[in-house]
Amino acid sequence: MAPKRIALLGATGSIGRQALEVIAAREELTLVAAASGSQDLSRLAATRGVEHVQVGGDLTVLLERAEPDLVLNAVVGFAGLPATLWALDRGVDLALANKESLVAAGELALTAQSRGGGRLLPVDSEHSAAFQLLESRDAGTVHSLVLTASGGPFRGVTRAGLDEVTVEQALAHPTWSMGPKISVDSATLANKGLELIEAHFLFGLPYEQIEVIVHPGSIVHALVRLRDGAALAHLGFPDMRVPIAYALGYPERKPTAVPPLALAGLSLTFEEPDLETFPLLALAREAGERGGTYPCAFNAANEVAVEAFLAGRLPLLGIAEAVERSLAAVDGAPAGDLADLLAADAAARRAAERTLQPA
Numbered sequence: 550m551a552p553k554r555i556a557l558l559g560a561t562g563s564i565g566r567q568a569l570e571v572i573a574a575r576e577e578l579t580l581v582a583a584a585s586g587s588q589d590l591s592r593l594a595a596t597r598g599v600e601h602v603q604v605g606g607d608l609t610v611l612l613e614r615a616e617p618d619l620v621l622n623a624v625v626g627f628a629g630l631p632a633t634l635w636a637l638d639r640g641v642d643l644a645l646a647n648k649e650s651l652v653a654a655g656e657l658a659l660t661a662q663s664r665g666g667g668r669l670l671p672v673d674s675e676h677s678a679a680f681q682l683l684e685s686r687d688a689g690t691v692h693s694l695v696l697t698a699s700g701g702p703f704r705g706v707t708r709a710g711l712d713e714v715t716v717e718q719a720l721a722h723p724t725w726s727m728g729p730k731i732s733v734d735s736a737t738l739a740n741k742g743l744e745l746i747e748a749h750f751l752f753g754l755p756y757e758q759i760e761v762i763v764h765p766g767s768i769v770h771a772l773v774r775l776r777d778g779a780a781l782a783h784l785g786f787p788d789m790r791v792p793i794a795y796a797l798g799y800p801e802r803k804p805t806a807v808p809p810l811a812l813a814g815l816s817l818t819f820e821e822p823d824l825e826t827f828p829l830l831a832l833a834r835e836a837g838e839r840g841g842t843y844p845c846a847f848n849a850a851n852e853v854a855v856e857a858f859l860a861g862r863l864p865l866l867g868i869a870e871a872v873e874r875s876l877a878a879v880d881g882a883p884a885g886d887l888a889d890l891l892a893a894d895a896a897a898r899r900a901a902e903r904t905l906q907p908a
Contacts, residue, residue: 555797556582556601556615558608558632559623560590563727564646564672564789568621569597571794571805578797582615584608586624608632612641619797621672622647625730626852627894630654634887640665644796646672648747649852653845654890655750656883670796671751675744677792678770678783683752686773694754695772695780696744697764698822699724699787701736704765708826714865716858724767724787733855737868738822742833743851746844749837756838761830763820768810785810828869836876842893843881849897850875857905875900 555572559565560583572578582601583590590602601615609631612620619642622632629647634654636643638661645651651658662669671677675696683691702721703711719736720729727735734740741761748759767787774780785791788807795802824831829851836847854871857863863871878900884890 550577552577552579553797554579554581554616554618556584556612556617556620557623558584558611558621558629559586559625559646560593561585561588562623562625564621564623564793567789568623568793568797569593571790571797573597574806575794575798575803577803581617582611584611584624586628609635612636617641619644621793621797622650623672625649625728627653627848630890633658634661636665637661637667637669638665640667642668642670642799644670644672644793646793648673648676648743649848651750652743652746653848653894654884654887655746655844657887657890659750668799669751670799671747672789672792672796673744673747674770674787674789674792676748676751676771677795678785679748679752679773681795682771682773682781682783688753690775690777691754691758692774692776693758693760694748694752695760695762695774696741696748697762697767697769697771697819698738698741699735699767700763700765700820700822701738703736703826704763706826708866711826711866712864716861719858719865723765729859730852730855733858733865733868734851737829737865738827739829739833739851739855739868739872741822742830743848745830745833746837746847756834761822763822765818766816768815769817829872832869832872832876839881841881841883842879842890842897843876845884845890845893846876846879846881846897846900847872849894850901853898853901853905863905871901871904874904878903 584603594602603611620636621644623646626649630650633650720732770783772782794805836843850872854868
């Protein structure tokens with residue numbers, strides 16, 4: 550059997566680097582294309598024999614040239630949307646680490662998948678766990694899905710304690726090694742809000758059946774509560790090589806370099822998220838429940854606000870304030886097509902930029 554042809558988008562980020570490790574260890578996988586937003590890929594192309602590489606630009610052009618069997622989309626932010634729609638429209642299997650594209654374009658993405666018929670395989674650890682727990686399960690047996698959150702570097706800190714936090718403190722995640730944008734999102738719980746919306750589209754569950762619980766150890770990645778009172782959990786070390794390997798090799802499971810989880814002495818603790826200190830989680834749920842392009846607006850405003858925080862233009866607490874004001878300024882009308890969605894994204898970004906201007 551010929552190796553599975555992989556296109557890796559976001560090859561130099563945290564997910565991309567770990568994906569390269571997984572692909573190198575598996576002879577049934579071959580890397581035929583790689584893309585980066587700004588970093589040179591000539592060394593990767595030379596050492597790994599990658600025929601198609603691209604830095605910046607339209608990623609769908611790269612995908613057309615490469616003709617992959619599977620696209621691993623690890624691009625950060627809304628910029629990953631065209632590649633997501635390209636794969637889903639054409640029936641090419643999509644391993645999705647770019648949650649923002651599904652959050653922003655959920656309905657359009659599901660319509661594209663219905664046309665193309667390819668598989669949508671989540672790579673986020675929580676959604677990979679949920680996918681495995683829910684696969685082939687009758688929806689009528691499910692009471693709720695529980696996504697876990699580590700709580701980030703500021704778990705237990707009050708709003709007053711967040712007044713003067715630095716970018717460096719926000720990037721110091723206690724259990725995961727991630728890029729700057731997702732690290733800040735984890736610090737504000739915006740990331741879990743994005744994952745909440747993503748889970749709604751991935752699994753077809755209404756928002757009232759999706760819970761979020763803080764689990765500092767990041768050992769339990771998701772749980773499914775069943776109608777009969779049972780709860781099933783997916784456990785494992787916080788190591789992204791596991792969900793990456795699962796998505797790239799699906800439906801087969803192959804060994805990874807990650808050791809088995811030792812159970813002796815393992816202690817699992819859970820707590821409710823602090824929505825007063827971290828309101829972005831509640832704002833994301835509200836945006837999802839309102840539907841239309843409100844999830845797109847939430848994502849766009851959050852991207853603008855996080856960029857401003859990383860640049861020193863906005864305090865951490867200002868991110869949620871900017872997102873809330875932006876959501877109040879947009880109409881959230883449903884998007885009939887990609888042009889409508891792009892317009893909604895642009896409008897939300899303009900609204901977010903206006904919140905950053907001095908009064």
